[in-house]
Amino acid sequence: QGAMAEKILVTGGAGYIGSHCVLELLQAGYVPVVIDNFHNAIRGTGSPIPARAVPGPRRSLTPLHPAGSEELPESLRRVQEIAQQPVLFQELDITDEAALRELFRKHRFSAVMHFAGLKAVGESVQKPLEYYRVNLTGTIRLLETMKAHGVRNIVFSSSATVYGDPKYLPLDENHPVGGCTNPYGKSKFFIEEMIRDLCKAERDWNAVLLRYFNPIGAHESGMIGEDPQGIPNNLMPYVAQVAVGRREFLSVFGNDYKTDDGTGVRDYIHVVDLAKGHIAALKKLKENCGCKIYNLGTGTGYSVLQMVRAMEKASGREIKYQITARREGDVASCYADPALAERELGWKAAFGLDKMCEDLWRWQLQNPTGF
Numbered sequence: 001q002g003a004m005a006e007k008i009l010v011t012g013g014a015g016y017i018g019s020h021c022v023l024e025l026l027q028a029g030y031v032p033v034v035i036d037n038f039h040n041a042i043r044g045t046g047s048p049i050p051a052r053a054v055p056g057p058r059r060s061l062t063p064l065h066p067a068g069s070e071e072l073p074e075s076l077r078r079v080q081e082i083a084q085q086p087v088l089f090q091e092l093d094i095t096d097e098a099a100l101r102e103l104f105r106k107h108r109f110s111a112v113m114h115f116a117g118l119k120a121v122g123e124s125v126q127k128p129l130e131y132y133r134v135n136l137t138g139t140i141r142l143l144e145t146m147k148a149h150g151v152r153n154i155v156f157s158s159s160a161t162v163y164g165d166p167k168y169l170p171l172d173e174n175h176p177v178g179g180c181t182n183p184y185g186k187s188k189f190f191i192e193e194m195i196r197d198l199c200k201a202e203r204d205w206n207a208v209l210l211r212y213f214n215p216i217g218a219h220e221s222g223m224i225g226e227d228p229q230g231i232p233n234n235l236m237p238y239v240a241q242v243a244v245g246r247r248e249f250l251s252v253f254g255n256d257y258k259t260d261d262g263t264g265v266r267d268y269i270h271v272v273d274l275a276k277g278h279i280a281a282l283k284k285l286k287e288n289c290g291c292k293i294y295n296l297g298t299g300t301g302y303s304v305l306q307m308v309r310a311m312e313k314a315s316g317r318e319i320k321y322q323i324t325a326r327r328e329g330d331v332a333s334c335y336a337d338p339a340l341a342e343r344e345l346g347w348k349a350a351f352g353l354d355k356m357c358e359d360l361w362r363w364q365l366q367n368p369t370g371f
Contacts, residue, residue: 005029006111007031008025008030008031008032008033008111008112009107010032010033010034010115011036011113012040012157013113014034014040014075014076016040016225016227017115017274017275018034019073019224020219021115022079022087023079023219023224023275024278024279026079027083030282032087033107035089036091036092036116037091037093037094037116038091039118040229041075042074042227043074044071044073044074044076044077071091072087072089075371076089079224082223090103093138094116094134095141096141097144097145100141100142104148110151111151111155113154113155113278113282114139114142114154114155115157116138117134117139117187118131119184120233123184124182124183124184124185124187125183125329131183131184131187132183132187132190135184135188136194139191140194143195147202152205152206153205153207154205154207154285155278155282155285156191156195156208156209158209158210158211159188159212160211160214160295160334161182161185162177162178162185163176164179164180166331169335170335170336170337171334171336172295172339173294173340177189182329192209192293195209199290200291205290205291206289206290207291208281208285208289208293208294209291209293209294210278210294211296212274212296212297213267213295213334213336214236214266214268214269215268215271215274216268217356217357217360218359218360218362219272219359220272220359222363222365222366222367223363225367226363235250236268236360238250239308239311240364242321243312243364244315246368250308251321252304252322252324253327254323254324254326254327257332259332261305261306263304265301265302265334265335266302267299267300267334268298268353269298269349270351270355272359273296273349273350273351276347280341284345292344294341295336295338296349297335298335298352299336300335306353310354310356310357313354313357314357314360315365
């Protein structure tokens with residue numbers, strides 16, 4: 001790596017998407033520095049992972065954190081095992097301004113990847129203030145701290161929810177935004193607006209806003225993946241838990257949408273493809289790109305029932321489901337036009353539905369109760 005390896009601050013880097021991005025950063029030769037407050041991450045056990053899980057020679061890892069590896073989130077402990085490289089980690093909440101300032105004094109970051117935030121759509125409807133407090137003030141404090149320390153490059157984890165109810169499909173980046181159906185989506189939209197205004201006011205800022213569609217799957221090692229706390233909010237972790245026997249059946253919310261089989265259609269993207277999109281975004285910042293916005297999706301929509309069948313195929317197990325009432329705020333169909341990202345970032349999703357489901361199933365099978 002040499003002395004010149006760039007340090008990248010990764011907020012919320014112990015979560016599902018963050019941890020996969022940390023692994024890609026390590027493998028691309030960056031030095032990720034991760035902060036996370038454990039809201040959505042499990043503390044590490046400190047027990048080594050069985051040797052068979054790690055390809056190549058095993059090197060002993062130096063403790064990174066003065067307190068040793070048990071202080072690392074379990075997801076990042078496993079990222080270290082896969083990459084055979086240490087991960088710098090600090091427990092920190094992005095709403096804690098003093099701690100952020102301290103962190104920026106300690107490290108010289110070349111860019112920030114911002115994942116930290118609350119992300120359950122349903123919960124955001126119940127607790128809007130909490131969502132706005134964490135997502136908005138957390139981001140404002142992060143941006144202010146970046147500004148104070150001359151760090152003016154950010155990749156932001158946004159969402160296709162900013163498009164609201166699609167006026168046309170596929171969704172391209174010019175589709176109107178802001179007609180969001182829940183506080184979670186609105187918080188993503190407001191943050192996008194804050195970053196856009198900042199880039200307009202201060203020309204030396206560079207930002208890439210990545211609008212994710214529906215990330216699923218897991219790293220092919222089966223060592224890291226999505227580990228929802230409590231009842232999964234997203235379709236595929238739920239489907240996987242039914243397949244592995246943790247849940248009895250899947251509730252399908254509505255089968256009377258204007259789609260081929262009546263169930264909702266979404267654009268699912270492999271989380272490793274998504275992570276590679278973040279590496280491409282980091283390279284884009286180097287061009288002094290100003291503020292850029294990209295969809296990260298495959299461009300293909302699959303219905304709930306198609307996903308269930310794909311998971312049955314991957315797992316070789318029957319997945320029971322029941323049709324129930326529509327869920328408030330759900331749209332019939334939502335899928336991306338990912339052409340701009342391919343044109344400007346040189347990035348394109350490589351993995352199809354079978355691979356997404358196989359990798360998800362391997363993770364679920366090896367980790368039936370998550371981390």
